[in-house]
Amino acid sequence: MLPEITRENLIDFCRRMLLIRLFEEALIVLHKAGRFSGHYHVYIGQEATGVSALSFLEEGDSIFTTHRNHGHLLARGAEPGRLLAEILGRRDGYNKGKGGTFHTNVAALGFLQASGVVGGIIPLATGAAYAIKAQETGRISVCLFGDGALEEGAAAESFNIASLWKLPVLYLCENNGKYGHGRDVGAARSSTLATYPLTDLPAAYRLPIHQVDGTDAGAVHGVVAEAIKKIRWDGGPQFIEAQTVRWPGGETNWPIVPIPTDVALAWDVNSVPEAARHWYRDSDPVLILIRELVEKKQATKAEINQIQKGVRDVVDRAVEFALASPYPKPETALEDVFA
Amino acid sequence: MRELAYYESKLEALREILAANGKVHLMGGSFLGLSPRRNLFREIEKSYPDRVISPPISELGYCGLAIGAAMAGLRPIVDLSTASFIFEAWPQVVNEAANALYMSGGQTRVPVVFHVLHGLRGGGAAQHSHSPQAMLWNCPGLEVVLPSSPRDVRGLLKTAAGTDNPTIFVDHLNLLELRGPVPENDEAIPFGRAEVKRAGDDVTVIATSYMVQRSLTVAGRLASEGIEVEVVDPRTLVPLDFQTMMTSVEKTRRVVIVDECHQSCGVAAELAARIGEAGFDKLRAPIRRVTTLDVPVPFSAPLEEFISPSESRIADAIREVAQGKRLKVDRP
Numbered sequence: 305m306l307p308e309i310t311r312e313n314l315i316d317f318c319r320r321m322l323l324i325r326l327f328e329e330a331l332i333v334l335h336k337a338g339r340f341s342g343h344y345h346v347y348i349g350q351e352a353t354g355v356s357a358l359s360f361l362e363e364g365d366s367i368f369t370t371h372r373n374h375g376h377l378l379a380r381g382a383e384p385g386r387l388l389a390e391i392l393g394r395r396d397g398y399n400k401g402k403g404g405t406f407h408t409n410v411a412a413l414g415f416l417q418a419s420g421v422v423g424g425i426i427p428l429a430t431g432a433a434y435a436i437k438a439q440e441t442g443r444i445s446v447c448l449f450g451d452g453a454l455e456e457g458a459a460a461e462s463f464n465i466a467s468l469w470k471l472p473v474l475y476l477c478e479n480n481g482k483y484g485h486g487r488d489v490g491a492a493r494s495s496t497l498a499t500y501p502l503t504d505l506p507a508a509y510r511l512p513i514h515q516v517d518g519t520d521a522g523a524v525h526g527v528v529a530e531a532i533k534k535i536r537w538d539g540g541p542q543f544i545e546a547q548t549v550r551w552p553g554g555e556t557n558w559p560i561v562p563i564p565t566d567v568a569l570a571w572d573v574n575s576v577p578e579a580a581r582h583w584y585r586d587s588d589p590v591l592i593l594i595r596e597l598v599e600k601k602q603a604t605k606a607e608i609n610q611i612q613k614g615v616r617d618v619v620d621r622a623v624e625f626a627l628a629s630p631y632p633k634p635e636t637a638l639e640d641v642f643a
Numbered sequence: 644m645r646e647l648a649y650y651e652s653k654l655e656a657l658r659e660i661l662a663a664n665g666k667v668h669l670m671g672g673s674f675l676g677l678s679p680r681r682n683l684f685r686e687i688e689k690s691y692p693d694r695v696i697s698p699p700i701s702e703l704g705y706c707g708l709a710i711g712a713a714m715a716g717l718r719p720i721v722d723l724s725t726a727s728f729i730f731e732a733w734p735q736v737v738n739e740a741a742n743a744l745y746m747s748g749g750q751t752r753v754p755v756v757f758h759v760l761h762g763l764r765g766g767g768a769a770q771h772s773h774s775p776q777a778m779l780w781n782c783p784g785l786e787v788v789l790p791s792s793p794r795d796v797r798g799l800l801k802t803a804a805g806t807d808n809p810t811i812f813v814d815h816l817n818l819l820e821l822r823g824p825v826p827e828n829d830e831a832i833p834f835g836r837a838e839v840k841r842a843g844d845d846v847t848v849i850a851t852s853y854m855v856q857r858s859l860t861v862a863g864r865l866a867s868e869g870i871e872v873e874v875v876d877p878r879t880l881v882p883l884d885f886q887t888m889m890t891s892v893e894k895t896r897r898v899v900i901v902d903e904c905h906q907s908c909g910v911a912a913e914l915a916a917r918i919g920e921a922g923f924d925k926l927r928a929p930i931r932r933v934t935t936l937d938v939p940v941p942f943s944a945p946l947e948e949f950i951s952p953s954e955s956r957i958a959d960a961i962r963e964v965a966q967g968k969r970l971k972v973d974r975p
Contacts, residue, residue: 366715399748411750416714417743424739427707434708435715438668438693445715458734461704468699640749641783642882643807 305522306596307356314602317359317521319611321351321590322567324375326612326619327384329564331374331391332553334623340392344405347375349519349551350478352589354379354448356524357476357546360532364443366416366432368425371406372478373418376448380413384618385625394629401632402640423456425449426475430462433473437539444472444535451479451545454497454505463509466541474531475511475543477502478518482547506543518546519589522596549587552580567612570594571605644824650680652793652825653814654687656800657720661691664718667804669695670709671722676760676816706732706757710740710809713755718804726759726813727773740809741784756803758812762853762903763940763951772940774903776813776851777910780880786810786834787880791855793823795878798832805831815853815903835882839891843871846961847891849914850874850901854952858901861957870965880910885917892918896927897964901952906934931960 306314328346335344347354354375361367361380369376377387382398390397391405398410406420416432419425429447436443453459454477466473479502499505503513512534516527524546531542553561561580569576570591573584584591597603603611647655657674660667672688672695675681688695698705702723709719723729729736736757743751761774779785786808790796796814803810840855841862850858855876862872875891877883892898898918900911911932918930936950 368711397748399746399750402748403746407746409747409750411747416711416751417739417747419739421734421738424707424734425711427704427735428711428714428739430704431708431711431713431719432715433711435712435717438712438717439666445711458703458707461699461701462707464699464701465704465708640745642786643744643749643752 305520306600306602307522307525309525311602314597315607315611317355318593318597318603318608319615320355320379321521321593322612322615323384323618324351324354324378325565325590326615327378327388327622328374330619330623331388332563334392339627342404344391345372346551347372348553349587349589350480350548351375352521352593353476353478353518353524353546353548356521357528358446359525360528361414361446362443363414364441365414366429366436366443366445367414367448368416368429368432368446369418369448370422370425370450371418371420372450373408374405377408377410377413377415380410380415382410382413384622388622388626389629392626392629393631394626395632396625396629400636400640423449423453423458426453426456426459426462429473429475430466430471433466433471433541434469436472437469442536444474444532446474446476448476448478451477451481451497451502453477454502460505460509463506463511467509467511470540472535472539473541474528474535475506475541476528477543477545478548479545480548480550482549501545503543503545511541511543514542514544516544516546518548519587519592521589521593548589549583552583565590567591567594567608570598644826646822647793647825648819649793649796649821649823650675650678650683650819652797653800654683656797657687660720660801660804661687661694664804666716666718667694668712668717668719669722670698670705670719671724672697673724674722674758675819676724678816678819680819702728702731703735707735707739709755710735710743710753713753713809714743714751718754720756720758720804722758724760725771726761726775727771729757729759729775736809737779737782737785741782744808745784752807753809754807756810756812758814760816761813762815762817763935763947764816765944765947766942767940768942769939774905774935776811776880777904777908777913779811780910780913784809785881787813788834789813789852789878789880791818791840791852791876791878793821793825795832795838797825798830799834799878801831802834806834813852817853818856821856832878834879835884837875837877837884837887839873839887840876841872841874843873843895845871845895845897846873846965847888847895847898848872848874848901848957848961849888849898850876851880851910852903854901854903857952857954858957861954861961865958865961870961872961885921888914889918889922892922893925896925898926899931899933899957899960899964901933901957903935903952906932906937909934928964931964933957933960
């Protein structure tokens with residue numbers, strides 16, 4: 305369903321989701337070309353969750369994210385060029401090249417820590433909520449993490465404390481392995497947790513829980529609106545599981561899928577190898593939104609094409625900017641150890 | 644100058660810190676450990692019911708919570724009680740707090756203090772006797788503080804409460820009853836300033852925490868044998884005042900390092916390496932370390948005494964260095 309927002313905002317959602325998609329597809333190309341080292345994680349398939357959920361945040365709210373942070377940062381309005389420069393380890397990166405893809409952080413947008421340790425931010429976000437409550441700022445803390453983080457003790461300890469102390473924190477668990485619970489169903493990678501559904505774990509600590517289709521921008525929008533209203537109203541924690549389906553391009557044993565994504569795939573998936581078509585038809589949040597915008601006459605196909613053209617330009621400029629940015633001076637490695 | 648017990652000075656500092664800054668919250672209530680004085684902390688707890696909180700037995704959870712609260716504007720001081728328990732919170736302390744400022748490129752500050760009680764306490768056995776300061780020193784981004792006197796605990800705690808860096812305040816139960824001068828209006832003691840706790844010309848002893856007091860006792864005894872010992876207390880390992888140590892070493896040209904960490908890769912090992920690198924040509928005798936021997940800490944009193952940096956081992960080391968004798972290397 306479409307989020308209940310103005311047409312202008314719907315177009316903005318579409319633009320942001322497409323930006324995340326095309327940005328990360330450009331990143332894949334850069335990595336394959338050897339432009340940065342190490343491994344990285346993409347947010348492809350989860351764009352509706354990040355863009356919808358983070359649209360509710362206000363100045364002063366705290367956000368904590370993970371190794372899969374690019375989508376969250378772009379959803380909040382990070383500059384694609386500076387974000388990409390950070391991922392490439394360049395001087396103009398948000399973290400001066402010290403964080404890279406795992407730790408890209410934009411404090412000015414409310415991000416306090418991007419941790420590459422699974423579950424690492426759950427206590428931190430809980431602590432920011434403690435600070436918010438202690439200082440009575442009326443803000444909230446948002447913690448974005450994957451289903452795997454629920455396997456960490458840090459999650460259980462934090463849920464217990466947040467529940468006992470009624471801390472204003474939104475735990476948004478992005479379960480990107482909807483059809484991959486447990487190894488019994490043959491999924492390549494998925495969480496390995498005895499509780500099923502995943503929400504049984506936070507429910508055991510008496511956190512109010514919600515489950516939502518994370519590929520549906522409107523559904524996410526509705527659930528997050530309700531959860532955040534409750535947090536701001538009575539101050540206690542809320543837990544949302546947003547379910548998405550893993551992008552077939554993210555697995556080396558899957559067929560090669562075409563990149564960059566073209567909005568024309570919303571109506572014709574024949575260019576995609578057959579084994580991967582189901583994802584583009586049923587589970588791609590960007591295409592789902594585009595189809596709905598057109599079906600419900602919120603945008604024409606021509607407008608969607610215009611949006612795509614604009615976003616491609618933005619991504620091209622970001623790539624140019626990042627590649628033109630010099631590497632940091634080596635001796636700056638010794639700075640920023642202490643405040 | 645008035646004289647206070649160490650525990651009185653420490654409590655006074657906590658009261659003053661809480662009164663001075665509403666952003667300071669205390670998490671955990673064992674700043675005096677399980678000593679008979681622990682109930683004195685309850686008065687502070689009663690004065691600040693909203694700012695002195697008792698978390699569940701979840702070191703990982705509440706240390707991370709304190710770090711996150713620090714990122715979001717508070718100045719939490721966390722009491723972990725026994726230093727060995729900081730291992731339960733290791734991922735949050737060394738992998739989140741220590742790295743936050745650096746990996747964010749200077750954006751995220753973490754003004755949090757972790758208070759721990761380290762070392763051999765008499766019957767603590769293997770799981771309650773750790774001295775984790777060397778491991779923590781091995782994690783860039785953490786400040787490491789080791790008070791050794793009533794005056795220092797107050798002054799250093801005040802600085803810890805005001806620094807913008809994650810700080811480990813490594814205290815020792817055996818210091819709590821020690822009495823000493825504490826000025827009425829003592830200012831905070833800046834980090835990175837070592838103090839010469841006793842002047843002497845023959846041997847430099849660099850000691851930390853409770854080992855400062857033990858070394859002073861030994862120094863007093865050795866004076867009657869004609870050996871004048873200079874005791875230098877770094878007070879903080881990070882930042883480290885190496886200059887004051889080297890000035891003393893250059894004067895005496897003989898050095899013994901006394902610390903409660905296990906010997907290998909311990910605080911004494913690092914200090915010895917630095918002195919060796921900077922001043923090998925100044926030394927008239929090999930550098931000698933007196934530390935906890937490299938075995939898990941045993942329970943039984945004579946066993947614990949045997950592996951500890953005891954007065955007799957400190958005295959032997961000083962005598963050997965003073966006379967330039969050949970080293971007897973400790974091995975378990």
